[in-house]
Amino acid sequence: MNLDKLVAIDTHVHAEVSCCQPPDLFGKAFDDAADKYFGTVLKQNRRPTIPETIAHYRERNIGFVMFTVDCEANIGRRRIPNEEIAGFAQENADIMIAFASIDPHKGRMGVREARRLVEAFGVRGFKFHPTMQGFFANDRMAYPMYELIAEFGLTAVFHSGHSGIGSGMPGGGGLRLxxxxPIHLDDVATDFPGMNIVIAHPSWPWQSQALSIALHKPNVYIDLSGWSPKYFAPELIQYANSLLREKMLFGSDFPLIAPDRWLKDFETAGFRDEVKPLLLRDNAVRMLGLAPAAADVAASAPIAPASPIVAA
Structure with a gap:
């Protein structure tokens, strides 16, 4: 990423419309319910394509991490291809990073796909949605996938807390909160200390669990997506301003929440001025390994001529 130009990095952006396959209307009821829940208003009354999202963020000098959600086993809806997202990220590397999503129910074939996406397409992390995928994060079924992510030192993002997807549908659309x-992620963080874990969203009604895990486990972060900051619990803001100031990440949940709205509400939500750059950009740069290590910077710096020794 071109860090010199970026004012922020949005760590939670969804790919909603494929440019290489027709839409799968099987899940339209979930989309309609989510739009009603979030009050989403989109230009041209539709969700944006990946190129439109890239243009949206480039206009604002905001970098972003994009992924889809593979819930083919639990919901039966065809996913947007991970390769499509990764291809756009390769062409727009100054502003975009691709994460992949593979339903852990796909077992060894899913792990094979994950390895190919890392080695051939350069994806930098993986997104899991336990509610939509229908599994507990600490289910050993998913551990082979985590082992691969840890092998490459990448990041795993997990949806947490209440789900706007399915809200208001009969039976919640069959999705189980x-x-x-978040407590199930404590096992994952313990068993995979070399894998960065992002607990996505304020984890209502289990916010304290997420804060505790992030405080206890060095490899655990929290992204602040899916909610307007004006609705954040005081406890969340308190920890963001203090003990977890280096563990919180800006995320919008675009297109369900626009970055403009999130950033506007963020300014008046009670975050300290000295903390804002950490949450908006610097913590993501460090977690994603976007900045060169201090040793690399020192090694590439020109060697200054030796100063003459002057007797006192």
Whole structure:
């Protein structure tokens, strides 16, 4: 990424419309319910394509991480191809990073796909949605996938807390909130200390669990996506301003929440001025490994001529 030009990095952006395959209307009821829940108003009354999202963020000098959600096993909706997202990221590397999403129910074939996406397409992380995918994060079924992510030192993002997807549908669309209770991630963070874990969203109604895990485990972060900052719990803001100031990340959940709205509400939500750059950009730069290591910077710096020794 061109860090010199970026004012922020949005770590939670969804790919919603494929440019290489027709839409799968099987899940339209979930989209309609989510739009009603979030009050989403989109230009031309539709969700943006990946190129339109890139243009949206480039206009604002905001970098972003994009992914889809593979919930083919639990919901039966065809996913947007991970390769499509990764291809756009390769062509727009100054502003965009690709994460992949593979339903852990796909087992060894899913792990094979994950390795190919890392080695051939350069994806930098993986997105999991326990509620939509129908599994507990600490289910050993998913551990082979985590082992691969840890092998490459990448990041795993997990939806947590309440889900706007399915809200208001009969039976919640068949989705079960229990899968996204953050405490299940404590096992994952313990068993995979070399894998960065991002607990996505304010984890209501389990916010304290997420804060505790992030405080206890060095490899755990929290992204602040999916909610307007004006609705954040005081406890969340308190920890962001203090003990977890280097563990919180800006995320919008675009297109369901626009970055403009999120950033506007962020300014008056009670975050300290000295903390804002950390949350908006610097923490993501460090977690994603976007800045060169201090040793590399020192090694590439020109060697200054030796100063003459002057007797006192």
């Amino acid at each position: 229990k899968y996204s209770e």
